[in-house]
Amino acid sequence: DAKTTQPPSMDCAEGRAANLPCNHSTISGNEYVYWYRQIHSQGPQYIIHGLKNNETNEMASLIITEDRKSSTLILPHATLRDTAVYYCIVKGYNQGGKLIFGQGTELSVKP
Amino acid sequence: NAGVTQTPKFRVLKTGQSMTLLCAQDMNHEYMYWYRQDPGMGLRLIHYSVGEGTTAKGEVPDGYNVSRLKKQNFLLGLESAAPSQTSVYFCASSFLPATGTDLGQYFGPGTRLTVT
Numbered sequence: 001d002a003k004t005t006q007p008p009s010m011d012c013a014e015g016r017a018a019n020l021p022c023n024h025s026t027i028s029g030n031e032y033v034y035w036y037r038q039i040h041s042q043g044p045q046y047i048i049h050g051l052k053n054n055e056t057n058e059m060a061s062l063i064i065t066e067d068r069k070s071s072t073l074i075l076p077h078a079t080l081r082d083t084a085v086y087y088c089i090v091k092g093y094n095q096g097g098k099l100i101f102g103q104g105t106e107l108s109v110k111p
Numbered sequence: 112n113a114g115v116t117q118t119p120k121f122r123v124l125k126t127g128q129s130m131t132l133l134c135a136q137d138m139n140h141e142y143m144y145w146y147r148q149d150p151g152m153g154l155r156l157i158h159y160s161v162g163e164g165t166t167a168k169g170e171v172p173d174g175y176n177v178s179r180l181k182k183q184n185f186l187l188g189l190e191s192a193a194p195s196q197t198s199v200y201f202c203a204s205s206f207l208p209a210t211g212t213d214l215g216q217y218f219g220p221g222t223r224l225t226v227t
Contacts, residue, residue, distance in 0.1 A: 034215060043115075043201050044154065046215025087153065098144075098169065099216065101153030 004088045009106045012082075018075040020105050022088030025069040031092040033064060034099070035073045037084040044087065044101075047073065078109045113137050115219035117202050123225045124192040132187040132222050134202030142205045143185035144169075144216065145177060147198040154201060160185055161207075192226045199223050 005023040012018040024033065034049040048055055048062045050071075055062045061074040075082055087104040118133040134143065141162050146154040146169075156169030160179040174196060176188045185204075189196060203216040 036215070041221070043203070043218030043221055044216075045218070049215065098156055098159060099154070100170075101146075101155070103153055 004090055004102055006088055006102065006105045008103060011108050011110060012078045014080060014109055014111050015077055018078040018082065018107060020073040020086050020107065021070065023070045024090045027068050027090050028092060031090045033071050034089045034091055035062065036087045036089065039084040080109050080111065083107060083109045115202055115204055115217050117219040117222050119222060121223045123227065125227055126193060128192050129190050132200055134185045134219060136183055136204040138204060138217065140204035141207045143179065144203045145187045146201045147171065148201060149198050194226045197224060197226045
């Protein structure tokens with residue numbers, strides 16, 4: 001699995017967009033970028049994933065650079081409930097379901 | 112749907128005792144996983160299963176055993192608990208990743224285990 005690098009912490013004002021970066025410069029052509037989040041003391045929650053095209057769902061948007069070496073998770077209107085640790089994970093389908101969690105980014109949404 | 116449930120939610124063991132953690136899912140998922148999370152760390156995969164009757168080792172399998180006798184259940188056993196196994200244990204499940212729509216892994220609420 002490719003290694004990912006994320007900032008350890010970020011702040012965001014409530015109602016503003018939260019942009020969480022992730023570097024994955026050694027990503028392989030068949031590896032996807034997944035984002036999960038973990039609200040304090042709870043199990044992680046799947047957010048979104050993508051291969052090379054930008055993706056959007058009801059929770060967030062995922063922007064992947066053309067060279068696929070980095071990506072950004074966007075929470076368009078952050079709320080206090082979005083305060084959590086966000087994990088960027090790179091995984092290929094041929095690697096089964098195994099997820100390799102790094103340290104993640106601790107996002108604090110402030111009023 | 113209850114999703115992924117874990118039993119028990121909390122447990123305190125003495126060194127050398129044994130116990131079994133139960134994970135159950137009602138989503139008909141093929142894949143199931145056990146992770147542990149130590150304070151301030153990300154999750155680490157202990158064991159996983161790609162289907163009923165199959166198991167495989169993850170990143171940190173030592174000191175643990177697993178069984179998948181039924182598709183909906185995945186058991187994690189500690190034969191002789193050690194203080195180093197004090198952690199929060201999360202179970203997860205997913206569909207076969209390589210087919211159809213990948214909706215990621217669904218996680219249970221966790222089991223907080225303390226070994227004294």
